[in-house]
Amino acid sequence: GDSVTQMEGPVTLSEEAFLTINCTYTATGYPSLFWYVQYPGEGLQLLLKATKADDKGSNKGFEATYRKETTSFHLEKGSVQVSDSAVYFCALSGYGGATNKLIFGTGTLLAVQP
């Protein structure tokens, strides 16, 4: 079945460092891919998405490119800030029907130190 695999965390970086969080997926068909962010004690917020191969989603300095050939959707940011500390979830749109059911990875905790 469809699945998402994320790199294990936690990822600890110094402020202004470069960030990469790896995400690979297995899916039948052509899913859309998403990155969500969860700040401490809160629900998830959509960070960015890409709906077809070679699309690049971007928001708040984060970006990810939908790579069909490597079935990947890695999240990157050139210079992280302390305020980026959160859990990041990769997700894909699941099986069909009348809903958009997302399949999530296990999440990657990012801790940015000043």
Added chain:
Amino acid sequence: SQTIHQWPATLVQPVGSPLSLECTVEGTSNPNLYWYRQAAGRGLQLLFYSVGIGQISSEVPQNLSASRPQDRQFILSSKKLLLSDSGFYLCAWSAAGFSYNSPLHFGNGTRLTVT
């Protein structure tokens, strides 16, 4: 604009007690509604989803049930809680209809601890 409300924010319940978590959405009609659970150190597991009033689909057999008595109200219940029901419960909505591109919009979650 659309908003989603989920309550309570935290809840501590003894084993064997009942549960009722409520979620409401404002600013949209006929949304798709979802209940997810996030167990400690694990990802999100879809528990239930609904495409309309009274229409509930269960993803995982378990000790929980869901109901949708009104278009924008989604309730998660249990008659007798188990220790394994502890976790962070998230309600979410997406736009009506079928679309792989529609993102989910999440509430702030309820942290349930069963003691």
